[in-house]
Amino acid sequence: MVSNNPIDMLKTTSLIQKAITNPYIGVFVSLLLIIPSLYIILEDISVIRKEYIFLAIGIPIYIKSLNKIFDNILNLDKDLFK
Numbered sequence: 001m002v003s004n005n006p007i008d009m010l011k012t013t014s015l016i017q018k019a020i021t022n023p024y025i026g027v028f029v030s031l032l033l034i035i036p037s038l039y040i041i042l043e044d045i046s047v048i049r050k051e052y053i054f055l056a057i058g059i060p061i062y063i064k065s066l067n068k069i070f071d072n073i074l075n076l077d078k079d080l081f082k
Contacts, residue, residue: 026065033058
C-alpha cells in the first residue's frame with residue numbers, strides 16, 4: 001500500500017537508495033543474473049539467447065560491486081594503522 005505521507009515516502013526513498021548503493025546487494029543481484037544465464041548458455045553455446053544480455057549486464061555490476069567492497073576493506077585497514 002502506497003502512502004501519501006511525505007515522511008513515509010522519504011523513508012522509502014532513502015531505503016531504496018541505500019539498497020542500490022550497497023555493494024553486497026549489487027553482488028547478490030549480479031549473481032542472480034549471471035548464474036542462471038550461464039546455466040542456460042552452457043547447454044548450447046551456438047544459439048544466440050537473451051541470457052547473453054543478462055550476462056553482459058551482470059558481470060559489470062559484479063565487478064563494480066566487488067571493487068567497492070575491496071576498496072572499503074583497504075580503506076578500513078588504512079584507518080586502523082593511523
